[in-house]
Amino acid sequence: MAPGTTVAPADRREELANLFQGWAEPVQNLIKHLNPLETNRLEIGDLDPLDRLVRGRVALLGDAGHATTPTLGQGACQALEDAVILTRYLVTTTISIPDALQRYENARKERTANLVLKARKRTGIIYGKDPAATESWYQQLAQEVPSDVTGAIADIILTGPLG
Numbered sequence: 001m002a003p004g005t006t007v008a009p010a011d012r013r014e015e016l017a018n019l020f021q022g023w024a025e026p027v028q029n030l031i032k033h034l035n036p037l038e039t040n041r042l043e044i045g046d047l048d049p050l051d052r053l054v055r056g057r058v059a060l061l062g063d064a065g066h067a068t069t070p071t072l073g074q075g076a077c078q079a080l081e082d083a084v085i086l087t088r089y090l091v092t093t094t095i096s097i098p099d100a101l102q103r104y105e106n107a108r109k110e111r112t113a114n115l116v117l118k119a120r121k122r123t124g125i126i127y128g129k130d131p132a133a134t135e136s137w138y139q140q141l142a143q144e145v146p147s148d149v150t151g152a153i154a155d156i157i158l159t160g161p162l163g
């Protein structure tokens with residue numbers, strides 16, 4: 001959709017019903033049971049990786065520092081990692097707060113920038129920017145063995161956010 005596309009809250013269920021016409025019955029049931037007035041409709045966007053996350057005694061964490069599209073499910077995870085790493089440097093520094101913040105930036109900038117760009121690339125595939133690529137992604141998804149998918153999710157959970 002073009003950026004800035006809006007739909008009045010009362011019409012949001014109908015919009016979804018039109019978009020998901022022909023999808024499986026559980027999807028139709030889910031849409032039928034939505035209260036359109038309580039349904040958020042968000043424009044998906046991200047930020048280009050920033051040159052810095054820190055200046056002096058000021059540090060950016062979470063989306064403020066690296067807003068990402070939700071295609072890897074990593075936005076909040078990265079915000080939590082930021083908080084853990086920042087806390088670690090703040091409580092252990094024997095030099096200064098600006099030095100601890102600089103270490104935080106050194107530890108976080110590249111990892112979060114890479115995830116933002118990876119998620120952006122995936123957004124192009126998932127959301128039909130190139131319809132043929134999206135079609136092929138869905139076909140590939142349909143071939144996945146369900147236990148491989150749940151196994152991969154379990155691995156992520158069991159190794160923890162910093163694993």
Ligand SMILES: Cc1cc2nc3c(=O)[nH]c(=O)nc-3n(C[C@H](O)[C@H](O)[C@H](O)COP(=O)(O)OP(=O)(O)OC[C@H]3O[C@@H](n4cnc5c(N)ncnc54)[C@H](O)[C@@H]3O)c2cc1C
Nearest residue numbers: 042061062063064068069070072073074075076077078079
């Ligand atoms: C559709 C969708 C699906 C997602 N799925 C996932 C997922 O599966 N996994 C995952 O890890 N992440 C996911 N995310 C991303 C995740 O929601 C964000 O990355 C995360 O909420 C960022 O946390 P934050 O604390 O940095 O920012 P926010 O959660 O945006 O918190 C910022 C807070 O600051 C407040 N605020 C703003 N301005 C001011 C002001 N001037 N004064 C005071 N307060 C202010 C806001 O009201 C808000 O409460 C998803 C996001 C979306 C949109």
